[in-house]
Amino acid sequence: MTQVxxxxxSGFIGRHLVEHLARAGASxxxxxxxxxxxxxxxxLARIQQVEADILDDVAVQAAVHGADTVINLVGIxxxxxxxxxxxxxxxxxxxxxxxxxxxxxxxxxxxxxxxxSRTAPALADRSKAAGEEAVRAAFPEAAIVRxxxxxxxxxxxxxxxAARARRLPALPLxxxxxxxxxxxxxxxVVAGFAAILAHPASRxxxxxxxxxxVYTFRELLEFVCAMIRARPLLxxxxxxxxxxxxxxxxxxxxxxxxxxxxRLLRTHKVVSGSEPLLGDLGVEPQALETIVPEYLSAYRQVxxx
Ligand SMILES: NC(=O)c1ccc[n+]([C@@H]2O[C@H](COP(=O)([O-])OP(=O)(O)OC[C@H]3O[C@@H](n4cnc5c(N)ncnc54)[C@H](OP(=O)(O)O)[C@@H]3O)[C@@H](O)[C@H]2O)c1
Numbered sequence: 001m002t003q004v005x006x007x008x009x010s011g012f013i014g015r016h017l018v019e020h021l022a023r024a025g026a027s028x029x030x031x032x033x034x035x036x037x038x039x040x041x042x043x044l045a046r047i048q049q050v051e052a053d054i055l056d057d058v059a060v061q062a063a064v065h066g067a068d069t070v071i072n073l074v075g076i077x078x079x080x081x082x083x084x085x086x087x088x089x090x091x092x093x094x095x096x097x098x099x100x101x102x103x104x105x106x107x108x109x110x111x112x113x114x115x116x117s118r119t120a121p122a123l124a125d126r127s128k129a130a131g132e133e134a135v136r137a138a139f140p141e142a143a144i145v146r147x148x149x150x151x152x153x154x155x156x157x158x159x160x161x162a163a164r165a166r167r168l169p170a171l172p173l174x175x176x177x178x179x180x181x182x183x184x185x186x187x188x189v190v191a192g193f194a195a196i197l198a199h200p201a202s203r204x205x206x207x208x209x210x211x212x213x214v215y216t217f218r219e220l221l222e223f224v225c226a227m228i229r230a231r232p233l234l235x236x237x238x239x240x241x242x243x244x245x246x247x248x249x250x251x252x253x254x255x256x257x258x259x260x261x262x263r264l265l266r267t268h269k270v271v272s273g274s275e276p277l278l279g280d281l282g283v284e285p286q287a288l289e290t291i292v293p294e295y296l297s298a299y300r301q302v303x304x305x
Pocket of ligand 1: 007008009010011012013014031032033034052053054055072073074075076083088111112113114146147148149150151156
């Protein structure tokens, strides 16, 4: 039976992947900083949790030991103390890849992001690009996946904006809401990972995972508001003003937005066309209109037309 270690298996995409792998018969080790009982206990017997911070050499090696497949989904949107973007996205990625190579792992899938580039405005994207290079150097046959915005019933984006749209009288449209996204369904992402693992030809490749359609940030927010029948004012805020304001706010713990998150919106998150896609793995990505309305119905405001 396949033994798979999933770093980041406790996160949004990771939970769906772990469930899929376990149902397909794999024995799955979820490497997390917060194993049960503080975290959510595994629902299937084939899922085991181990404690590992991606910054910790010994813990990473122990989590990888005995696995023939490793998937690294660890990523952050805001740094905290020693968990900087470089420490997590670059050094952590290198640590996982080097351990996997050293311990004879057959398959490594490393999850990056669309927008990853050495010249990107956001450090999150630059560190993801550095992470890809570090993984490639340590484990040349690794497959690298760059998803666009990922949606699903427990996602961050649609649930987060639905909750805010319901609560707040106004929402900012940073950069005028012109950033383009190609939202992709989490189960399609998971099916893509499974196809990568099943196809030897995927080794050493970079995949870009996007959905069937491109939307601007404004269109996505308008869609959320229409779905939940909320009418907050959508206020265009130029990038310079959003960066200034978020730069001031980010000194407070739990700030709603950091300057780097604003900078992430300065580049479009759509597939480039120069790397293979979900379709090349035999996965037909589903439209968000067929999936998102159902789970956003929980936020719907009654008494609005
Ligand atoms: N969701 C999207 O729309 C999207 C789009 C493009 C790319 N991605 C990429 O896909 C990956 C997964 O995204 P997601 O949305 O599932 O993220 P998520 O829900 O925020 O989960 C992040 C995961 O990273 C783990 N993690 C964070 N710091 C860690 C550390 N120091 N050591 C070990 N584990 C650590 C967390 O585990 P614990 O807290 O349990 O330790 C958690 O399982 C990320 O790399 C992200 O950049 C996501």
